[in-house]
Amino acid sequence: METYDPQAIETRWQKLWEDENAFHTPNAGPDAGNAYYVLEMLPYPSGTLHVGQVRNYTQGDVLTHFHRRHGKRVMRPMGFDSFGLNAENAAIRDGGHPRDIIRDNIKKIRVQMKRMGWAIDWDREVASHEPGYYRWTQWLFLQFLKAGQATRKEAPVKWCPKDQTVLANEQVIDGRCERCGTLVEAKMLEQWFFRYTTYADELLDEMELLESWPERVLAMQRNWIGRSEGAELLFRVDELDIDIPVFTTRADTVFGATFFVLAPEHPLVPKLVEGTAEESSVLDYVRRTAARSFAEREEKEKDGVFTGRHATNPANGEAIPIWVADYVLMEYGSGAIMAVPGHDERDYEFATKYDLPIPQVIAPVDGSEPELPYVAKSDEAKLVNSGQFSDLPAPEGEKQIVAWLGGQGRGQSAVSYRLRDWLLSRQRYWGCPIPVVHCPSCGIVPVPEDELPVLLPDIEDYAPRGKSPLESAEDWIRVPCPQCGAEARREADTMDTFVDSSWYFLRYCDPHNDTAPFERAAIDEWCPVDQYIGGIEHAVMHLLYARYFIKVLNDLGFVGFREPFSRLFNHGWVDMGGAKMSKSKGNVVSPDEIVSTYGADALRLNILFIGPADARVDWQATGLEGMSRFLRRLWRVALDVADQPAGEPSGELARKANETIVKVTDDIGRRFAYNTAIAAVMELVNEIAHDPSAPGARFAVETAVSLIQPAAPHVAEELWERLGHRRLWEEPWPTADAALLQRETFVLVVQVNGKVRDRLEVPADLPDEELVARAKESPKVQAHLNGGEIRQTIVVPRKLVNLVTA
RNA sequence: GCCGAAGUGGCGGAACUGGUAGACGCGCCGGACUCAAAAUCCGGUGGGGGCAACCUCGUGUGGGUUCGAGUCCCACCUUCGGCACCA
Numbered sequence: 035m036e037t038y039d040p041q042a043i044e045t046r047w048q049k050l051w052e053d054e055n056a057f058h059t060p061n062a063g064p065d066a067g068n069a070y071y072v073l074e075m076l077p078y079p080s081g082t083l084h085v086g087q088v089r090n091y092t093q094g095d096v097l098t099h100f101h102r103r104h105g106k107r108v109m110r111p112m113g114f115d116s117f118g119l120n121a122e123n124a125a126i127r128d129g130g131h132p133r134d135i136i137r138d139n140i141k142k143i144r145v146q147m148k149r150m151g152w153a154i155d156w157d158r159e160v161a162s163h164e165p166g167y168y169r170w171t172q173w174l175f176l177q178f179l180k181a182g183q184a185t186r187k188e189a190p191v192k193w194c195p196k197d198q199t200v201l202a203n204e205q206v207i208d209g210r211c212e213r214c215g216t217l218v219e220a221k222m223l224e225q226w227f228f229r230y231t232t233y234a235d236e237l238l239d240e241m242e243l244l245e246s247w248p249e250r251v252l253a254m255q256r257n258w259i260g261r262s263e264g265a266e267l268l269f270r271v272d273e274l275d276i277d278i279p280v281f282t283t284r285a286d287t288v289f290g291a292t293f294f295v296l297a298p299e300h301p302l303v304p305k306l307v308e309g310t311a312e313e314s315s316v317l318d319y320v321r322r323t324a325a326r327s328f329a330e331r332e333e334k335e336k337d338g339v340f341t342g343r344h345a346t347n348p349a350n351g352e353a354i355p356i357w358v359a360d361y362v363l364m365e366y367g368s369g370a371i372m373a374v375p376g377h378d379e380r381d382y383e384f385a386t387k388y389d390l391p392i393p394q395v396i397a398p399v400d401g402s403e404p405e406l407p408y409v410a411k412s413d414e415a416k417l418v419n420s421g422q423f424s425d426l427p428a429p430e431g432e433k434q435i436v437a438w439l440g441g442q443g444r445g446q447s448a449v450s451y452r453l454r455d456w457l458l459s460r461q462r463y464w465g466c467p468i469p470v471v472h473c474p475s476c477g478i479v480p481v482p483e484d485e486l487p488v489l490l491p492d493i494e495d496y497a498p499r500g501k502s503p504l505e506s507a508e509d510w511i512r513v514p515c516p517q518c519g520a521e522a523r524r525e526a527d528t529m530d531t532f533v534d535s536s537w538y539f540l541r542y543c544d545p546h547n548d549t550a551p552f553e554r555a556a557i558d559e560w561c562p563v564d565q566y567i568g569g570i571e572h573a574v575m576h577l578l579y580a581r582y583f584i585k586v587l588n589d590l591g592f593v594g595f596r597e598p599f600s601r602l603f604n605h606g607w608v609d610m611g612g613a614k615m616s617k618s619k620g621n622v623v624s625p626d627e628i629v630s631t632y633g634a635d636a637l638r639l640n641i642l643f644i645g646p647a648d649a650r651v652d653w654q655a656t657g658l659e660g661m662s663r664f665l666r667r668l669w670r671v672a673l674d675v676a677d678q679p680a681g682e683p684s685g686e687l688a689r690k691a692n693e694t695i696v697k698v699t700d701d702i703g704r705r706f707a708y709n710t711a712i713a714a715v716m717e718l719v720n721e722i723a724h725d726p727s728a729p730g731a732r733f734a735v736e737t738a739v740s741l742i743q744p745a746a747p748h749v750a751e752e753l754w755e756r757l758g759h760r761r762l763w764e765e766p767w768p769t770a771d772a773a774l775l776q777r778e779t780f781v782l783v784v785q786v787n788g789k790v791r792d793r794l795e796v797p798a799d800l801p802d803e804e805l806v807a808r809a810k811e812s813p814k815v816q817a818h819l820n821g822g823e824i825r826q827t828i829v830v831p832r833k834l835v836n837l838v839t840a
Numbered sequence: 841g842c843c844g845a846a847g848u849g850g851c852g853g854a855a856c857u858g859g860u861a862g863a864c865g866c867g868c869c870g871g872a873c874u875c876a877a878a879a880u881c882c883g884g885u886g887g888g889g890g891c892a893a894c895c896u897c898g899u900g901u902g903g904g905u906u907c908g909a910g911u912c913c914c915a916c917c918u919u920c921g922g923c924a925c926c927a
Binding site: 249250253254256257258260262264280281282283284295331332336360361362363365366367370371372373374378379380381383450451452570573574643644645646649650651652654656657659660661663664666667670700701704705707709710712713714716717720723781783785787788789790793814825826827828830833834836837838 | 842843844845846851852853854855856859860863864865866867879880881894906907908920921922923924925926927
């Protein structure tokens with residue numbers, strides 16, 4: 035018998051699919067129906083693929099085939115997130131140009147992807163570094179600018195000293211740069227931002243529109259947005275005739291506010307201390323704080339300095355000292371707080387250190403004496419020492435105090451968010467140029483849309499220096515102002531690559547359009563994405579940015595939906611040697627040798643079979659042997675039955691095959707349980723292999739081949755052909771025959787007092803009483819009944835009988 | 841500290857809605873084929889007891905609900921992930 039030769043088979047079918055453009059799904063208009071959009075997160079083309087990434091795309095591939103064979107017109111595109119620091123740093127390190135590095139990497143990865151046999155529509159390929167793509171990234175930026183969603187402002191920002199660029203908050207993990215792990219520093223800089231805080235409520239509330247997202251992703255996004263309800267109160271500084279707002283969630287404690295604290299970066303600090311005895315010590319403190327990294331600032335003991343100024347507590351009119359302290363953050367709330375040491379742990383710590391008064395204004399209702407700080411805020415706590423509000427429960431007290439202060443124009447309800455605006459500019463070379471011009475007289479002027487793209491110039495030296503390398507591209511940066519014609523300069527910063535990836539899934543719908551980023555009709559046909567697949571690492575970052583982008587585009591009328599990804603599946607990553615497999619950790623396993631040895635089908639099966647699709651798994655090369663063995667067994671039984679007459683479904687094997695259809699369909703279509711789907715097909719094949727000449731064997735083999743096709747498409751296609759058919763990838767998915775699923779008998783489990791004592795094969799249609807009678811007849815059961823009285827009988831139809839004596 | 845997920849054989853895991861715990865695979869043990877090996881095939885494989893039929897214990901720990909709990913409830917332990925000076 036001819037042996038299974040994965041290399042020959044895989045090469046043959048891959049060539050045929052490519053020649054036929056088999057997985058291209060052309061646009062058919064928004065009314066064509068049956069559209070289904072399967073999307074995996076845009077890969078970053080660093081080096082070559084490893085088996086961790088193979089997991090992601092193989093899962094998407096199974097779904098692609100599955101839905102195609104259910105009659106859907108499936109779009110399954112691929113592209114590359116090809117701007118970014120990785121290629122740029124590689125180029126600086128090894129010489130060469132990032133463009134060349136990226137081009138080579140993409141080429142290699144494309145070859146690898148084709149060798150895996152993934153059903154990708156290559157006609158839709160995009161790469162974010164190509165002018166044909168980033169022209170539209172720039173165009174979208176201009177729409178955001180027009181709409182007031184892109185803005186330039188000075189703000190406290192995070193700076194990575196190694197990468198020499200600012201970072202968005204989402205790109206700082208534990209105070210370190212998400213890319214390189216360097217401790218980030220605080221800087222006050224003027225930068226470009228997307229005002230996504232204006233969409234904070236929509237980003238929260240419209241989670242309800244999502245059909246199926248993992249709860250943990252939603253939790254992480256909620257956490258990240260960090261909405262908190264409270265009040266804004268105004269504290270007066272009489273000496274300077276100004277009011278300073280604070281945000282608080284504890285307006286009920288305002289009578290206990292005994293000092294006031296400003297963040298060191300607060301813009302009023304210099305004004306407050308100007309010309310006072312404290313001026314130099316305060317400014318010195320501000321400078322020292324600025325020099326610290328965020329992590330350092332967080333770890334050190336709280337400290338601060340008195341400004342010499344006082345504010346008036348709006349509740350009781352007392353003058354309270356104003357301090358500057360680094361435990362108050364400029365980027366949250368208003369950068370100033372009322373300090374209530376009796377009822378806040380941080381304020382308590384600070385007051386203790388500097389010997390400030392710590393009055394109690396909240397007490398337990400039960401009259402007990404709490405230890406301070408007492409932070410309870412519930413109906414179990416009531417106000418004390420709070421004037422006319424004393425004795426009110428804390429939540430009610432809060433309401434009344436806010437209303438009372440509101441009546442004097444000194445307070446109102448307010449909401450604050452942890453979320454900050456998305457800082458999008460980067461002081462680096464390899465990214466999308468921001469299409470604006472700085473004119474000395476007109477200010478910021480957008481580049482006219484018909485002049486896009488602003489091409490990224492070729493420059494010799496793009497090493498990071500803390501300002502954009504494009505600053506030194508003199509020919510490029512000097513440009514007449516589009517408005518007044520005066521000599522002006524281009525914006526030299528480039529965009530965060532997350533801007534590129536916030537709209538790529540729209541471009542896939544209309545990838546060759548050179549008059550617009552996309553036609554509305556193409557978007558309406560395919561979007562939102564039906565099934566998105568990617569790693570959890572983008573829970574906040576890409577997924578939040580893309581949601582924001584779509585909301586803005588929807589408000590501007592460019593798309594007709596609010597949420598880009600209806601269903602999200604987070605595949606688990608692959609560990610190797612105890613750590614997540616990744617290029618940067620140097621623990622990657624390449625698919626190339628595996629494909630050469632075992633074939634792509636065996637690798638695909640192994641990565642699907644290794645564990646639940648959403649769980650982290652350890653890479654196990656030993657499984658490849660098992661998968662290979664399974665494929666050889668399938669191959670053998672298929673050739674065995676190939677000369678049997680056409681596959682009539684009959685006998686026990688046909689029934690088993692039909693059960694397998696039900697199981698696999700549910701496992702893939704509803705549960706994303708590819709591992710158990712494969713196990714079910716293995717079971718079927720094992721059963722056939724026990725007696726390949728049994729009735730229904732050929733039908734069972736054809737079913738097994740058909741069901742394994744989404745996971746192992748090459749061998750399935752080859753065997754399908756050898757079984758006398760053609761083009762399995764276009765064949766409708768098998769449906770189970772209800773009549774064949776009927777069993778004539780079943781195994782009745784008999785329990786005595788809940789313990790299994792016997793198993794009886796009984797006719798399927800026996801009535802309950804008869805089942806009980808048979809159960810009682812069993813000698814094994816009688817031995818355990820031991821003549822005792824049966825007090826209760828439980829019958830689960832077609833499953834079990836439980837006889838209870840106790 | 842807060843939020844989320846998870847703890848099942850030697851290993852990866854299965855058991856979906858409370859109803860046969862350990863499917864499927866790896867590994868291991870025994871056997872067939874072979875001069876031998878590989879490949880392949882057959883059988884076995886949670887612990888303890890028994891010649892055996894069987895018995896008994898067993899899903900992180902301790903309780904509970906139930907005829908029946910890996911699954912539900914309460915408390916706890918451990919691991920992983922997220923957030924954390926956010927006022």
